[in-house]
Every structure is written in structure tokens, then in C-alpha cells.
Amino acid sequence: MNAMNHSEFRQDIAPGDTLLAVDNVTLRFGGVKAITDVSFDIRKGEVRAIIGPNGAGKTSMLNVINGFYHPQEGRITYRGQTRSKMRPHVAASQGIARTFQNVALFKGMTTLDNIMVGRTLKMRTPFFWHLFRHGPAMREEIEHRKFVEEIIDFLEIEHIRKVPVGKLPYGLQKRVELGRALAMQPELLLLDEPMAGMNLEEKEDMCRFILDTKEQYGTTIALIEHDMGVVMDLSDRVVVLEYGQKIADGTPDEVKKNQKVIDAYLGVAH
């Protein structure tokens, strides 16, 4: 698995140090406040969960982190650099990859091709060579294919390598999407409800892949998830949002005991 190291990113941030910090971020759509004055941090090498009831602003938060939305107030600091306005592709080239709540794959393309897409940003040979698929382009493609094959092996999807993803069941599509994100060798992986709509067995598989990703490649993971059992088992720390505001932050055990969280999830007797 030597090909799968993360040498391309500077290893100056030690595990446990802050990788990304969100400071007093407020995001408005017109008059609607999606996120209000939220601050938290993601440390290198941890699994960080963002949870909250429907409409709490979780996905908006993820979109802020990967540069799709630009907050009106507050700052995002990634690897010690505060960014002002950033486009998603810049985030991607800095090592932030993500999956989506509604699977966003190329339905007509095979599993293999979809994951190869994840390597696009790593292609160095000029476009001209790729037109003819010869010389340096071919050599480069073989290198990338080797890398992608390791991901296919890692996610145990050999049997669907050449199947168009549109034909696959949902659970497998989610796995392919994770594969495409991993193909970018991300330093920070954002997962938007990686287990939504899965059965128990698929969820357990996905849990294992997420933990293996963290352990084997040292990838930092931020995830949104509804299944509380999964969140509590999987994450090192949890931040809880409700109506765009942070109501709790801490280890799964701390969060579970927090009265505000219990109220938000179970409702309050008035």
C-alpha cells in the first residue's frame, strides 16, 4: 500500500493539532440565517461528527468548509491559513474531498471510471498527450490506475469494477462515491450522511471502511450522520447544531449527557 501515502501534503501538522478551525461563522441566505455564530475545530487524525435535527445547518456547514458557500461573518482557518473567498476546486487541490447526501456520481460511467475521475486533479501530463493516450499520458494513466485498483481492493468492490454505477444498489453507490473521494488522497474527508438509506449490514461495512480509512491513511474525517448509534461508535468528538447554532461540543459521552441535546432530539415538555 505504499502508493497510498500522503506525501503530497506537508506533514507539518501533528496528529491532534488543529487542522481546520471554524470561528464565529454566520451564513445567511437573504433574511434566513442558516448558521449563526458557530465555532469549532477539527483536529488532525480524528473523526469529527456534526449532528443535529433536520434543518439544523449541517450540510450548510459542510458547504462552508469546502468553499461552496461563503459565510458573511467569521473565518475559516485551514492548515493555519485563514481563507477569505475560496472556490471548491481550490479546497479540493488543498486536500479537502467530500461525498454528497444524494449520491453525485456519473451514472452512465463504470465504477472504475468514476473513481478515476477522482484522480483528475493529480494528472500532470499536458492535455495534448491525453488526447492520443500515448507516451507520458499512458504511463501516467497506468500509475493512476494502480492507485485506483488499490482503492477498489480496499473498498471490496472488485465485482462491480466495470458495472455502470447507475445500475448499482444505493449502498454500493455510496461506497463508490467514497472511493472517488479517497482517490484524491484527501487530508480532510467530508462525508455527508454516508449511511443514509442503508441496511444494517451496509452500515456496518461503511463504518469499517471509515475507520480503516482513518487508521490506514491517517485521513481526518468530518461526517454528518443521523444514526446516533453509528455516530457515537465512530466519532472521537461530536458537535451538535440546532437551528444553525451550536448547542454542544465534546466527546460522544459528554454530548449524550448534555441536557440541551436531549431536549433537541427528544423534544421538551413545556
Add this chain to the structure above:
Amino acid sequence: MTADATAELDTFPKLLLRNEAVRPHRPAMRHKDLGIWREWSWGDVARQVRCYALGLMAHGLQRGDKVAIIGTNRPKLYWSIMAAQSVGAIPVPVYSDAVADEMAYVLDHAEVRFACVQDQEQVDKILGVADRLPKIEIVFYDEPRGLRDYDHSRLQAIDEVIAQGAGILMSDPAAVKRLDEAIATGKGSDTSVILYTSGTTGRSKGVMLSAGGCVKAATDTVEFDRLTDRDNVIAYLPLAWVGDHYLNYAQALVAGFTINCPESPETAVEDRREIGTTFAFAPPRVYESMLTRIMIRMEDAGWLKRKMFHYYLGVAKKWGEKILDGKPVPLGARLNYALGEVLVYGPLKNVLGMTTIRIAYTAGEAIGPELFSFYRSIGLNLKQLYGQTEAFLYVTVQGDREVRADCVGPATPNVEIRIDENGEVLYKSPGQFIGYFKEPEKTAETMTEDGYVRTGDAGFFEKDGQLRIIDRAKDVGKLRSGALFAPKYLENKLKFFPNIREVVAFGQGEDFVTCFINIDLTAVGNWAERNNVSYGSYQELAGHPQVYDIIAGHVAEVNRQLAEEPMMAHAQIRRFLVLHKELDADDGELTRTQKVRRSFIADRYGPLVTALYDGSTEADISTEVTFEDGRKGVISARVRVADAKVLPVSAPASPPARAA
């Protein structure tokens, strides 16, 4: 090769050395890894195994030690078997899908000292029951993924052992000499392997097979089927099953052909197609699911293709088997069949990965005559064999041109068969077992005084000398009226319908016959899709009134067939129900080789059996199920019981039949 030389080749390690000397550059094994086929020649394999064996000896492995082999078909696990045998140790392959508890029983009973396993999953299982297995010293693993942070005091990668052995090979001539001596002193009478039976009845038993017997049996069938070192097989059957150990491992070493290991169990069909295997084995249910898939996909094809497909299947049905059997066929029909080969059969066999297959076998259970004929009619040389672990597989086998669906063939060369007074099939074979490990009393029960082995199956010889198996001897029973009741016979008739996946028949000592039926989700699900029947789960589909109607039709058809057979006419099925869940080996309802455990099921679904006989129209049932991770849950359901159409019996049996 001289007669003397062959006489000495009585163990697998000696055969490996022979292959290294005779055909060092022929491919011995291939494995698809990271999307690419890797290949090892016999010379490579022999070298790897030598290093591996030296490494194991350095860990203290000695003659007579037991080494468990757990995982799917991978070169390093086959090498593990070879390396253990080279040292004189006894490999014990274990079903890799066994839950931890079953595995603990086998590992403990076999007194396993080392285990060679595939991956983290198997390592976890063994570590989970380690406190019950004080004899296990080290676990060797193939795939390192996920194991990096484990305590490695009793854990080591197979690659490291081989590397360690390679070092010894260079530096320690004394150790190399010890290994050479270990191989040379191996005798044909040594125990070569212990294969645990799948446990259709109770706990599994360890079948000890002798090296010489194994080699002799495999030599006979290699000659019978004219297998050479140009042949190719794909290894996808469980390592612990006699079928894999015989057809792939033993025959490959004897004939020198190539074992191809698929990338994963799910890719076996695709991988077989890429390799182009020449010798194939699959249980009937594999052939059946392939056919079901094709038929479903053809329904989605264009009008012209569909027409052409069905027309040429008709031609094949009429002439295909005759052409295969070398019988006289008119020229016109031959030409039309040849055109069909170009247009339909060829492409079809290509899709199925059967283009290059010279010999295909099926066994394990009865195969539907239509299913069997279908494959033969498109030109696949499909034959049946009958065997069991205790015989080291073959008891009977069909020759190339003497094939029929309802029989399993005459005795294999050098096998003697006898039918005893109760109708049980007895045999004596070159590969027959030494005995059950640590269970001499069970061995004695299985053997007759004159050295024949009891199969436990009831059968008889047809006029053309082919053996016909009816059922397990102890399962053949009688209804209260005294009429013959052969549950398997009924079950198989029903299972020939694609919509029915599994059947459990009851009737021993009862007034009439009833059965549980499991629908086939692929076939019935496809029917539902085409007929706009919506369903949310297996349970809902199984209980659907229209599904009940379809199944009732199938049961009525079987009753019609039974009514025509004087021996079976009274065993028509009066009542049946469709089970709300699929029978599963994880719940103990099937054996690991997918055979139903009838008495266990009768116990577990007691209320349903009662309902079948007390005339009620529905019954409640809740059963505990085991998920793949070993956790338990409960499924409850209300199951409908239906009456089946019964036909009047034409020929009166000895005791008068009750009116239908």
C-alpha cells in the same frame, strides 16, 4: 515415467517436486489481484512452498501437527496446505464462513497448533475464541489490512514466514536437508488431510484421508477425463469441502494443470470467463441461477434477438443432446444447429464463460432434467458424479456419452459398489477414508465388516448400470398408512421450478404429506416486477396471495407427476405454506453446503408444522435470526397455510388410500 517412479509418487509434496522437475515453466497457479492476473509456474510454487515449509519448521512445526487453513481460494492458502504436508503435518481446512462457535469446535477437536488464515475477519474470529483453544500457538495471515495494530506476539504474516524460510534456504543447509528428508519419508499411508464434514446431521466429523489413497483416486479420474497440464480450473469452492480439495488441489498436482484463484468470490463468474477454464464443477443451484439470470435478461432484449434466441433454443432442445452424444442426426438439422452455434449458443456460452469448457460436472443434489438438458443442448459436456467426503469424492461418474439427468452414473474406475438389503448404497474405493478423527466408534458404525463404507443414501441400479439415488436412507420413511415417503424426492421435484428455492417436506408417521416452501427471490421478484405486484420485503412477497397461487400451481403439477408413479402416488402433498424468511446456514437451518436440516427446522418452526396438520388456515411464528456479525434478532410473522390440489390415485397401493 517408469512404473517404479509412479509407485513412489504417493504423497502430494512428492508430486509437487515431480511437477517442478517435469514442467517447471508451466503455470501452476494464477490469482487476480488488483485487477491483474498474477501467475506462478510449478517451479515458482515449489520454491515458495519450500521456503514456506522451512519457515514453518523454524516456528517448530513437526510431523503430525495439525494446521488449520481458513479462507477463500487464494494461492497462499493452497501453499499453506502444501507446506504443511511437506513437513509431514496435517492440514485441516475449515469453512471460512463458519461462525466463531462452529470454528472453535473444529479447531479444538482437531487439536490445531497453527492456523493459516486469509484476513482480519478470520483472525478476529480465532482471537475471539482463543480462550477455548489453548493449543493454538500462532496464527499466520495472508492479507495484512487492518491487522497493523494487533498484538503480533502470536500473529505473523505468511509473507514473513516465506521470507524467513528463504533466508534459511540460503544459510542453513542442515534445515534444508531436514525438509528434504521429511518429504522423502512421507508415506502413502500417512494422513494427508483431515476434512470436516458439513454436518448435515449433528456435529461435523473429521474425515482422515491417506496420502496414497488421495493420489490414487485423483490419478484414476485424471485418466478417466483425460486431464493434462494444458487444462485450467477456477477455484471458487470452499477450501474445506472435499470437492475443492479433490477437483482442484489433488487433480492439479496429479495432472499438473493450472488452478486459477478469482479476485473475490463475487467475481468468480467474470474471472472464469477471462481465463477460459476447461474443467468445471458447480452444484446444480449455480447452474440454475445462471440460467435464471439469462432468461430474465433475455426478456429485456429486443424483439428480433428474443425471437432468434427462443427459436434456436428450440432447435437445441430437439437436436443438441443427440449431437453431443454422437447419435445420428439429419444433415439439415446439423446445419441449422451449426448456424445456431454461431448466432446463439456460442455467444451464450461466451457470456457464461463456458466457451472452452471440455468437461463440466455437477453433484451434491438432484438436478432438474430440464435444467440439465438445457446446458447439454447448447453443447456443454455436463455430466453428473456422485460422491462423498469419506470416499475422497468419487463413487460414481458418468462417461462422456452415457449421461442422464435422473442417475449419477456407473461406479468410478476401481470403485466397487453394493446395495444392501435396506437399499443403502455401500462402496469400497481407492481414496476411501482411514477413519473419523478421534471417533473410532463412529468409524465402526460407518464401515461394514468386509470393509465397505455406508453412504447413508438409498438408491438402486437402473438397467443400464447407472446408480439412481432416491434419498438419505434414514430419511426414507412411511406415512401412517404405510405408503412410502421419500422427502428429498418430493423436495427435488418442487425445487426444479425456478420460483422455488428450498423445500422441506414432512410426513413421517403422519396421515399425509405437507411441506414448507421458500420462494426464490430473483425469479419471483422478477415476476412481481413484470406484473406490477409491489412488495416491501421478502416476507411480504412470500405472503402475497398471487405468489401463493403460483406456488399452489407448482404443487399441483408435482402431485400430478406423483400420481403417475405407483410407488409415490400416496405421497402427494396435501397442504403447504410459504415460509416468511429464507432458510439460512447462519441460523443452523442449512448446512454450510446448503442442505436442509429437516429435524432442526421441524423443531424450530414447530407451530407451523402443527398448523399444517391441524387444519388451521394461518399460524403465528417468531424465530430468532443471527446476523452476519453474530448479533441476534427476532422475526415474527403470520403465515398462511394453503391446501393443495390432490389427484386420485390410479394404481391402488397395498393399504387403501384415504379419499382426497
